[in-house]
Amino acid sequence: MSAPSRAAAPASPAGYRRVFAVPEFRAVFAAHVLSMLGVIVSEIALSVLVYDLTRSPLLSALTFALGFLPYAVGGTLLAPVADRFPARRVLVVCDAVCAGCVALMAAPGTSIGVLLALRCCLAVVAPVFSGTRMATLADVLGDGDLFVLGRSLLRIVAQSALLVGYGLGGLLLTVVAPRHALLITVDTFLASAALLRLGTRRRPARTDRRTDAPSGLRRLLGRPRVRVLLLVFWLPAAFSVVPEALAAPYADDLGGGSTGLGLLMCALPVGTVAGELAAGARLAPATRERIALPLLCATLLPYLGYALRPGLTASLLLLLLSGAGSAYTLGLDQWFVRAVPEELRGRAMTVLSAGLMTVQGVGMALAGVAAQVVGVRTAVAGAGAAGVLCCCGLALAARATESRDGAAPHMTGR
Template sequence: MRSYRRVLGIPGLRNVFVAHAVSMLGTIAAQVALSILIFERTGSPLLSALVLACSFLPYALGGILLSSVADRFPARRVLVVCDVLSAVCIGLMLIPGLPVGALLGLLLATGVIAPIFAGARAASLAHLLPVELFPVGRSLLRAISQLTVLTGFALGAAAVAAVGAPWLLAVDVLTFLVSALLIGLGTPYSPAGERSRSTVRDSWTGLRHLFTHPRLRPLILLTWVTPAFSSVPDGLAVAYSAQTGAAPAAAGALFTGYAAGTVLGELVVARFTPSTRRRLVVPLLLATQVPAIAFLATPSVPVAAVLLAVAGSGFAFNQAIDPMILDAADPAYRGRLFTVQTSGLMAIQGVSIALAGVVGTLIRPSLTIALGGVLGTAVVLGIARQALTTVRPHPVPTVL
């Protein structure tokens, strides 16, 4: 917690984290509201489920074509504009009688904007934080994200029942505007990088830099592939609960266990020194994958929730990987790098969840989860070996 207090004590950064919590809480609640709204209009489970798909898939588009926006303009301006555009998109959803296709299209637009926002925010953290506190700042963002996931889905369903979906969407508009004000009025200025005339060309240049860089490529792949395999239980949570004989609603315990474990892992590992985090990379990576193998025994839902909490705690490995990425990256490419990292992370999790659903219809959910754990362990360790052997050793300052 002391490291978190040091991060929050830096002028302007408290506003960044409060804005993140406010806007994300509103976004998650709005996703719940939109899912319910579309289901009420159409009665179609498929169209309602597309809300989740439309929340994941556009990240790839934003990361590929528009990642350079995070480098071409001052970070504060990018963050404020992204918040305002997102508020406009959600606000348009409030138009009475808007077709379902238009609602999903507006949601897709917010998904394109989201990775640009995340990339600019990470680049601004790299600019404003001392190098030894950068992984702690990113850790705090992840912890806030998981806490808002825990509260947002629960509060979203209750709020829709209490006030209705349109009012909840209106609240989401307000959260984006509050976030824009917090960032625009209370955060320090960070300069823009060099730019050419073409945003898309600059974005492609950033992608080439990322995927041809011998040190960056395996590090980024590690941050993508690890959650790709460990998200398999998320995609099969409801089916697995049914397999154990529990009610489908019991799947909520699995989601809660995973998120709670992630928050706990971030809080604990943030207290360690950078050198200790480096030594824990492989054990933490194993923690993200190995618990899934135990699903071969079809544990009860409470035991499964504990296993997923252990898996979630392993994601604190990012606290060691983030400074390696920062050290390897050219500062001129940081915005693009973090935008691509975020977009790839979301896209690959969406694909993984979809594939898990397909495989889970062919074989038992428990077996699918266990196979994901076996494959994930092998693949993640292989990439980790390459990533960690290509990292240049250098002195690491101690965080007190």
């Protein structure tokens, strides 16, 4: 089946069912589910394995931190790979590399240093895979409303996988040893590679690696509209992770125990999934773009409620509201794909993915520092206040550059 037309987006919602009507997207979607479950289960299993071998909480926690830190390296150094080679080849090779790394982790006798190094390798490859997959969506679905809904579905899977995957991973480790759990994730990566190899068409590289100069990234970041949109994706995320980073001490302050902690960790992803589903299924493309900036300015406002010392129920409602506000990303996705030249799309998505993970890691670290100084509630409320001001400034910058993505001002969605 040929890719959908790149004509202007329709005036009414395309609906998620129309996205699933595209056979190639079904393959990409299924591969995404498998790879996400593989990543989550491998993170849990590796963390438990490292703790079993060292009895060190620090090294166990470090295995999670290493999932964030190398993203910037991979996203910066390897971003051109997403455009200089055929996308299907890049995706399959990335899955194969992940399967190989996890297989080595599962090998008996693998030292702690090697385990952590392999964890870094997974994190370096991840932004290239994610960026290439997102760029491939535009090839498969066109760069109109179907692309926005397809990207939304992949985000929803990622949020849902966090909710389901950690629970399933924990249950799995009650039945099998961590190394055996890692072997299961090898199969998920290989199955993802097979789906992408057999279920998607081969397309040529977007640029010729013999003539594509290293200035490709400079050319991308030299576009004011692209720079602003990247910041709109990144900076709110640095503030939004603060309640999740501080969920454990906050649950302890509330006396909620492990149940309260679990609910606090789930509330933001549940709100995000609900907001994206509602916006994607109910709103027309033009409407989603029209409300993007107001939602951007409002999404962190609920964090200010932490200053009122809410109980567990009220805190959950605040997090649900904030998560629902992240539906602004549907409009933002359309602006971004419109602003980026097609030949730079793969590296643009790679840089976007790498930056997003990096700022979230930084945000979590700074949240811990702030909570140590001023307390958990003040840290969350302060993140909300600073975040709202930052988002309002970003909204003004996005409005000022809106005519630079190839569309006239106030003509979004047509």
